[in-house]
Amino acid sequence: MKKVLIIDDEADLVELLKARLEQHQYEISTAFNGEEGFQVLEKVRPDLIILDVAMPKVDGYMFVQQFKQRENLQGIPILILTAKNTLHELFEAEGFYDYLVKPFEAEILLARIEELIGR
Amino acid sequence: MIPHFSGALNSDEYRVLIELSRNAMAIFVQGELKYANPVALQVFAQFPNLLEKISSLAVPTEEVVRLSLPENGQNQEHVLECQTTELNWQGAPAALANFHDVSEYYQVQSIKSEIREQKRVDRIKDEFVSTVSHEIRTPLSIIRETTSQILDGLHGEITSAQKNFLSKTLRNIDRLTKIINDLLDISKIESGKIEIRREKVDLVSLVRDSLVQFTPQIQKKGLQVLNSFSHPHIEISIDKDKITQVFINLLSNSLKFTEQGHIGVGLKEWDNFVECSVMDTGVGVASEDLSKLFNKFIQIGRTDGPGQKGTGLGLAICKGLIELHGGKIWVQSERGQGTQMIFTLPKT
């Protein structure tokens, strides 16, 4: 089973994403901010990270910056899933191009995940 | 360095100085005008109420007094600053009034404060836009995904009646999302906050890709698609997402207002620009409405029936995006005769 780590501070949305992805045979780990995300990454190596941007403590932007410094995490694709549609350039400048704006359509989200994981 | 002059001026020289001075000077003894230099006389003629006002001020105060006065024969108010100084005039205590018109200075000041105010409003608007974009889209995404999961049967089977009503919910969530997106777009366009990121694009493929999402609707209505491209590929440097948005807006209008016949896209490559058009054989637009079409919140025939509700922002957004590319958009249409939206995109 392919593993997906969801990092988002909206508990309701995390629960929904988990239900949707589990139905499509993904194994899900969750974290409610970037800091917790790194804690999960100590134990699990996911095939994909779904990352929110506006979060307390370590937000999505800080997360990708720290992520880049970690040798062992390289190669894990990140799909940025955010309500802000004005941040493409910011993330592109950091080398992250996969961006989906909330509200999203489940079919599109699933297609993007498959594409990124190469399943 | 303070310059130093030798020799005192004689009275003729003083007279010349006073008479050529650009500063208006008038001397009052007990409120009665005793002398006014030429500029002061001019100013008194320009503002009929001034003499009276100044003579009542002419008790020396040393304070700067501001007077607002209408100009003779004009309805514009001017601002004059006046300062009175004590002196002795022909043996009697008197007041020397110095005054000048400072309206221009005030105009500049008020323009400056308008600009400051405009910047403040822009900042509030930006904050508002980003708040709306985040704070509304997040709960909206939760509502949408919840509805969509129930509809997809993820949490148990549902009846066809439940499905029917949940589909309505979903459609209206998407409608709300569209409204929010349109409002944010128009607000960004208006505040000049939108940036064009040009890249080399084949316009023919862009049009084909834009049409794909309309295939189900086109088939459902039984419409034909008639495209005409002057070349199999048309390379141009544009912001791909923004021009796609333009075609999608125009195509969705054509579909919305066309029940039979055809819709189509035309691309014609000229030396320096590409002429693009989106045409249909739909209801058309009455000539008296043509000029209003590109304004915000304009919806004509809103009462025509169900299924035609929009925001009236689509064309205003198209116009903004095309103008950002240095192009122009216009419309040719007649009531009942179909519509053709035409726009140009400069090649560089």
Ligand SMILES: Nc1ncnc2c1ncn2[C@@H]1O[C@H](COP(=O)(O)OP(=O)(O)O)[C@@H](O)[C@H]1O
């Ligand atoms: N292809 C078309 N045929 C007929 N009327 C049109 C067409 N395109 C636009 N209009 C008219 O222009 C109005 C404004 O269009 P638009 O700005 O896209 O807003 P909306 O689609 O949200 O109503 C429409 O409500 C309609 O009256």
Ligand SMILES: [Mg+2]
């Ligand atoms: Mg429209």
